[in-house]
Amino acid sequence: MSSISSIEWTDATWNPVTGCTKISPGCKHCYALTFSERFRGVPGHPFEQGFDLRLWPDRLRLPLSWRKPRRIFVNSMSDLFHERVPDEFIASVFETMREAWWHEFQVLTKRPDRMADFVAAHMRAPLHHTHPNVWLGASVETQKYVGRARLVASLTSTVRFLSCEPLLGPLDLADVLGSEGINWIIVGGESGHRARPMDGTWVRDIRRQCRDARIPFFFKQWGGRNKKEAGRTLDRRTYNQIPQTV
Numbered sequence: 001m002s003s004i005s006s007i008e009w010t011d012a013t014w015n016p017v018t019g020c021t022k023i024s025p026g027c028k029h030c031y032a033l034t035f036s037e038r039f040r041g042v043p044g045h046p047f048e049q050g051f052d053l054r055l056w057p058d059r060l061r062l063p064l065s066w067r068k069p070r071r072i073f074v075n076s077m078s079d080l081f082h083e084r085v086p087d088e089f090i091a092s093v094f095e096t097m098r099e100a101w102w103h104e105f106q107v108l109t110k111r112p113d114r115m116a117d118f119v120a121a122h123m124r125a126p127l128h129h130t131h132p133n134v135w136l137g138a139s140v141e142t143q144k145y146v147g148r149a150r151l152v153a154s155l156t157s158t159v160r161f162l163s164c165e166p167l168l169g170p171l172d173l174a175d176v177l178g179s180e181g182i183n184w185i186i187v188g189g190e191s192g193h194r195a196r197p198m199d200g201t202w203v204r205d206i207r208r209q210c211r212d213a214r215i216p217f218f219f220k221q222w223g224g225r226n227k228k229e230a231g232r233t234l235d236r237r238t239y240n241q242i243p244q245t246v
């Protein structure tokens with residue numbers, strides 16, 4: 001699956017891997033799982049195998065054919081650092097990202113321990129030199145998972161970001177935010193029929209922490225049963241701040 005995306009903080013998605021397995025509470029109502037399983041058993045459909053992990057070698061070079069520069073969310077329907085994705089395959093994804101220098105690639109994982117191990121083992125120079133167009137990030141839904149933020153903060157990518165969606169509790173990120181650490185934050189509430197609530201005080205507190213650390217803050221959505229109606233306005237304004245890398 002590779003297409004123009006309706007996700008507010010990106011332009012397009014690229015899925016050289018599909019399928020995944022749940023790893024933490026943020027996965028409970030995984031959109032990718034629900035969507036993929038709808039097509040399990042449909043012959044010839046890209047999600048014929050449902051949410052089972054699948055590698056798509058024929059998609060590896062796809063971004064090179066997109067001439068217009070895009071911000072690309074890598075593996076919106078999977079997790080590139082899932083334990084069953086071989087290192088060589090991840091290396092091929094990084095090679096395409098390096099060659100497709102005119103795009104910006106946003107790699108988001110719930111497995112930043114493997115991401116950090118991969119970078120340490122395979123990158124001989126700081127990523128902001130070898131892959132300046134690659135942004136690395138982790139999902140953090142509650143304080144229990146702030147360790148993921150510490151791993152991302154230790155990386156050498158140009159942008160080191162967090163997606164706090166679905167935000168399920170307050171977060172104290174003070175020790176990881178800043179120009180040398182996490183330098184972009186996205187916050188969003190869960191959406192759908194069984195959406196878990198997000199408290200406005202949690203969102204405002206993260207906005208304050210971003211302000212204090214002088215890093216961009218992106219408020220994606222309130223979420224809930226009707227996410228369109230709930231919208232994405234916070235105290236009468238929208239927050240679409242994205243790192244400026246050039």
Ligand code: SF4
Nearest residue numbers: 020021022027030078
């Ligand atoms: S890590 Fe992401 S893709 Fe995988 S199950 Fe959890 S939410 Fe879904």
